[in-house]
Amino acid sequence: MADIIDGKTIAEDVIARVKQEAATLAGSGVKPGLAVVIVGEDPASQVYVASKSRRAKECGFHSVQHSLPADTPEDALVALIGELNADPAIHGILVQLPLPGHIDAGRIIQTIAPGKDVDGFHFINVGKLGTGETASAFVPCTPAGAMLMLERVRGRDLSGLNAVVVGRSNIVGKPMANLLLAANATVTIAHSRTKDLPALARTADILVAAVGRPEMIRGDWVKPGATVIDVGINRVAAPEKGEGKTRLVGDVAYAEASANAGAITPVPGGVGPMTIAMLMANTLTSAFRAAGREPPAF
Numbered sequence: 001m002a003d004i005i006d007g008k009t010i011a012e013d014v015i016a017r018v019k020q021e022a023a024t025l026a027g028s029g030v031k032p033g034l035a036v037v038i039v040g041e042d043p044a045s046q047v048y049v050a051s052k053s054r055r056a057k058e059c060g061f062h063s064v065q066h067s068l069p070a071d072t073p074e075d076a077l078v079a080l081i082g083e084l085n086a087d088p089a090i091h092g093i094l095v096q097l098p099l100p101g102h103i104d105a106g107r108i109i110q111t112i113a114p115g116k117d118v119d120g121f122h123f124i125n126v127g128k129l130g131t132g133e134t135a136s137a138f139v140p141c142t143p144a145g146a147m148l149m150l151e152r153v154r155g156r157d158l159s160g161l162n163a164v165v166v167g168r169s170n171i172v173g174k175p176m177a178n179l180l181l182a183a184n185a186t187v188t189i190a191h192s193r194t195k196d197l198p199a200l201a202r203t204a205d206i207l208v209a210a211v212g213r214p215e216m217i218r219g220d221w222v223k224p225g226a227t228v229i230d231v232g233i234n235r236v237a238a239p240e241k242g243e244g245k246t247r248l249v250g251d252v253a254y255a256e257a258s259a260n261a262g263a264i265t266p267v268p269g270g271v272g273p274m275t276i277a278m279l280m281a282n283t284l285t286s287a288f289r290a291a292g293r294e295p296p297a298f
C-alpha cells in the first residue's frame, strides 16, 4: 500500500513558518497584506475564499475581502484592482476564478500588478517561471504546493525520473511541468488528445493528475512504486451517504491507485490545503520584497 502524502500536515508546517516569518517582518514595520476579490455567489468559491481570509488572519496578515455582486461591470473590477495595486498595505491580490461570463478573466489577470500577483498568473510571472527567473517571480500556488509534497518523497532533485502531467491548463498543468523540468525531471504533458494515455501514464515515476475529471486515472495506469499527485477536487453525488449528499474525489481512483503507487496524495486533505498555504507563503514573499529583505525559502 502506498504511503499517504498528508497535505494537511505539510500545509500546517508551511503556515507555522509563515506565521513565524511574518512576526520577524513586524520588526521592519511591515505587515503582509492580502486582498481577496470574489465576484458573484458561487458557493464553492465562497468556501475557498473564506478559508483564504481565515488563514491570512491566522498568519497575522492584514486581510481584506471584496465581495462584489455577480453583475459587477468589468470596468468596476478593473478600477478596484487599480486601487489595490496602488495600496501600500496590500502585498498580494487574488481575484477568485472563475469570473462571471461577461468579464474577460484574461484582461483582469493582466491588470494585477505583477509584483502583487500572488497567484502567479500574470504574463510577467508566467514568463519568469518559464525562463527560470523564480527568484523574483510568483509561482502559482497549486503547483508550488504539489512540488513541496513531492519533495517529501523524492527530494528536490528529480534527475532521471519520468514525470507525466495529465492536464495542460495555465493554472496547473503548464506551470507544474515547468517546475518539474526545473527540478531536472523528464517531463511529458498529456491531455485529452493524447494517444494511449494509460500506457503513457505507466511510464511515469511521478504522475500528476490535473484534468478535473472524477477518478479518471485508474489503478492500472500507475507504475508500481510511482508517486501520484492528485490535483483534482471534484464534488460527486454520494447516494450511499443519503439522498442529495455529495463527497469530494480526485482525478485519480484513489483505492485502486494506492495499491500500485509508492506514495499518493489524498483528496480531500492533499493538494487543496497546500494551495492555500502557498498563497500565504507567496504573500509573505511579496511583503519581504516590499521591505527590501530577502524572502525565506519554502
Ligand SMILES: Nc1nc(=O)c2c([nH]1)NC[C@@H]1CN(c3ccc(C(=O)N[C@@H](CCC(=O)O)C(=O)O)cc3)C=[N+]21
Residues within 6 Å of the ligand: 047, 048, 094, 095, 096, 097, 098, 119, 141, 142, 233, 248, 267, 268, 269, 270, 271, 272, 273, 274, 275, 276
Ligand atoms: N485566483 C484563484 N486562485 C486559486 O488558487 C483558486 C481559484 N482562483 N479558484 C478556485 C481554485 C480552487 N482552489 C482551492 C483551494 C483550496 C482547496 C481546499 O483546501 N480543499 C480542501 C477541501 C475543501 C472542501 O471541503 O471543499 C481539500 O482538498 O482538502 C480547494 C480548492 C483554489 N483556487
